[in-house]
Amino acid sequence: MASFDIEVSSRKKVIDLFQTWTRFADLTSQGGHLQNDDNDMLPPADTGEALGLGAAKLTFTIGYGPTFFEKDGKDRFGIKHKRPHYLKQIPHMAHDSLKEEYCDGDICVQVCADDQQVAFHGIRNFIRLASGIATIRWLEEGFLRAPKEVTPRNLFGFKDGTANQDHATKSGFQKVVWAEKSEPEWMQGGSYLGYRKIQMLLEIWDRSSLMDQEDTFGRKKHSGAAYGKKGEFDKVDPKKLPTDSHVRLAKETNQQMQRRAYSYTAGVDNRTGNLDAGLLFICFTQNPDKQFLPMLKIMGKMDKLNEYTIPIGSALFACQGGLEPGEYFGEKIFRD
Template identity: 40%
Template sequence: MSHLSKPSSRRGFLQAGGALALAGCFGGFSGAAAAAGSLAQTGAAKLPKDAEPFYGAHQGGILTPQQQNSYFAALDIADTVKREDLIALLRAWTSAADRLSRGLPARALSGQGDKAPLDSGEAFGLSPARLTLTFGFGPGLFSKNGVDRFGLAARRPEALVDLPKFNGDQLVPEKSGGDLSIQACADDPQVAFHAVRQLAALADGIASVRWVQTGFASGAPGGGTPRNLMGFKDGTNNPSPKDPALMNQFIWVGDEGGWMKGGSYLVARRIRIALEHWDKTELGFQQEVVGRYKDSGAPLGQKHEFEPMKLSAVDKDGNPVIPDSAHSRVASPQENDGARILRRAYSYNNGADFTAERWPPWHQGIEYDAGLFFLAYQRDPRSGFIRINKKLAAIDMMNQYTTHVASAIFACPPGARPGGYIGETLFAQR
């Protein structure tokens, strides 16, 4: 495989990869028999106990119990790329993702004589750490600057809309959008980064990284709802992933989605939190802002985290126990015509830099560049995130502490089958 050392042959390598992957060059498959053979050759007939299966009706990393770390990357496709290049890349990514999720190198090692390393090596000896890899297609995959690059413009789903500008948005274009997305989640941050690093290397000459965001999540001992950097539990009001009826109603795309059936739409938002301002806020007001108790996560006026919110409850003076502009109230299904989304957010910490707060006391100076990397899956963003966030952007008390600084939307197709590849249903017809 000495051709790997020749940058000029990269496209040829990927074009060949579409066929070679099926032959096993990337650990790929040519049907159930080849899948079994590949597993036997790698000595991985059974998944390690801390491995999550890659193949399935739905992509992993959506309903998978949340891992502790995330590495998210958005990529742009080069202008010169052809449809066959893109399909070859998706085949290579599929094979590599399956291998990585089993704790194997992204590509089968072919010997010490290779001039170009096939794996960066930082995950050798590490467990799979429940790694999941979730792929998404941004609007730019279907057309960009008015150009239908891959013959896919007519297949852009109606639900894959351009997100509107919400009140208070201060989006950084360079940290928003993207033609493709990779979400790696694992219980080891090095495993998550390694996976994206290998997939980005496979895309060399086809797609390049536009922006990345790391994230971390910590649940209660023994499991539980993770807490965000405000100190509150985040995701309490999620529809239960263990309820198939709820998932089919709110998360998985149905027959209306055509090639997207069994997939889900992802909205990603980087939300910077003015932590210095928040830390100076007394506990009682923090709880009014959120609408829940900080220690237990229970709705105000109640005792347990998962009790339904009693939005009609009033205090002795006739005031709502949960304020009208409390975050959990404004985001609730009761206030949004029953709309529900599946939050899978991670906290982030990008260090510190200069910022100017947009609410009193309008502090300016070096502050934490930290907050929430909001990730939400849904059946249709128009009736999900967009409906909910329009109201949040207008009246949520939390806005005095938060600013949305990056945004993206992706169509995450259904899962791949052995022998197939991610996005195969999209490319099945022209």
Template identity: 40%
Template sequence: MSTHDDNAPKEAKRRGFLKAGGVAGLAAALGAASGGTQAAAKPSHAPDARDPMAAAEPFFGEHQGGIVTPQQSHAYVATFDLKTEKRDELVQLLRDWTAAAAKLTRGAALEDYGQTGDDAVPADSGEALGIGPAGLTITFGFGPGIFTHEGKDRYGLAARRPAALVDLPRFNGDQLLPEKSGGDLFVQACANDTQVAFHAVRQLAKMGYGILQMRWGQAGFMSSARGQTPRNLMGFKDGTNNPSTQDRSLMNQFVWARDEGSAWMNGGTYTVVRRIRITLEHWDRMERGFQEQVVGRHKLSGAPIGKQHEHDPVDLTATDKDGNPQIPENSHVRLSNAASNNGAQILRRAYSYNDSTNFYIERWPPWRQETEYDAGLLFIAHQRDPRTGFIPINEKLSKLDMMNQFTTHVGSGIFACPPGAREGSFIGAGLFEV
């Protein structure tokens, strides 16, 4: 007998249920489950050997930070609605944000506290003083509303909207909340300290007072032993088979925008954000064998069902002793696999979230009405083109994935994240050049 005890088949009645098909919506989100047909390279979230609080990531560069950067332990994501109708005010805001982000990612405050008088309003709220840069990255993106808003071309940018920045369709099972969806401007702050990440977004929001207002914000976290793939709240390793961020050819193929018709986006990426609540109370009552077949991986090792090691290639042709697919037909791994989606891949950079509790009416048996955890996955996916990445993958998952009985998509957004800024310029400058 193998020392790997996850392989024994569990409950024929569960296997029959798996073959029946699901009906609600899930993105290629719980990347723990996502599997490719090849062994994955070193995960992109491998820890830095340096002191994580002293680590500093450059802000200026060819690409924005926080996309292929080794994943930090905390994130704060926010979107904003623009209130100004003046293009010049929007450009100035982006200039100010660029200068501030360059300081914050170095661990610097936005003012010299020793030179500030008691009668002045501080430019920096001060709660991150002395903590260090903590590997902070700040990523900016533009939502569809920056190009047209209620049918109006507010800033003369409508003709420059990239074809790849499409409005996401409504997926089967979506229960999207307006207060958790959309936004004209997207800000993602990731750091090795939760206060540093929140502090960054807080300063940027303050700088936009009168020009914009926050639409929604969400804190996220991930934890793992050093050098290991982190686990999501379902207990499975998350992100095992991401395309390697160390492979430039893969990043150019699947992540960085190049020839999709908008030159100002070359070197940028298209980011899909989904807030996915997980009914943990329901999931926690499921047998481990059933959980593994829903996901398509062994819970302890992270290996594909039937394999021994996390990065073993997924074999979609393998069958069990009864001739049934070893990886169930409606498992998350099979349905999200590149081989099942015409080779499509996306770069997942997800975080768990826990927002205490709330009152819910469940949409799956036993249809309970009770206070439950408001917890789940802040799914973030970067890709070269959502029309060939997230959208077709999620269309399939939303209809067939058996994980849907435990998850509900309650928030959504899509954003064009431009290439990195050059020193002396500002983020998204190419969009505003005539």
């Protein structure tokens, strides 16, 4: 996942970039690659590391940050009136230790694939094709491994995303994920993407007892069942969970979101000698003011998980719906 800042004020140049990105995404998601012309004295059209690897279920998701629509009080591209209702910078939360280089941005692009090299090829070429128009603000590489229909585990060893089952229907997504009908036309079929980069204090966690770990979440580590229940997806009774447990606090907000979190590792933190690893928390919501931000406020103040985590990155983006044939990224935003 990457965030970009647009360095030009030309509406036409941004449209040209989005059209170029769209052509590349359409081509590579079908297993193709950019073709060279006949001049060997020019750089290759495609960087080449994904040749022969196929599409690997490659997908591109693009989101637009608050500063895409208005930056430093300026409506750079004449699209301020197209800004979605709830799109804003996430306010500082208790327990945050945010670093500017891991936060926000004009545009985000999430590239997913079953092959790590295919995904890297996608984002690498987005960066290359944006040269002179947009610069990379931050780039994160996450991973997710779990058999189909099995809830993945985070680096603490606990299942992450169990609650997605609560709205796993067409009507559930309509209420929880997809944008409201009152949102701008370009966002219909889209959603808000909430992002948090969370560093995990794995060395401290690994010295904690199993009881302490399970009390932190309010679930059994191996089965994923909430306290007082037998199965992972059994309905949670918050009163049976520790008052400061992660799951109890989440349930007591009475809000749902579509979680799509990824683990990350970035070697060793040279300041501490500890592992630099954690969670790239991503969620999709219909109304972040109602579903996402209140949960962050409660978690920041009371969550027992705070003993083992440090939020260091944060952002909110508005994602458009899927493209129709012949449509380019952002076309409906720029349409008069």
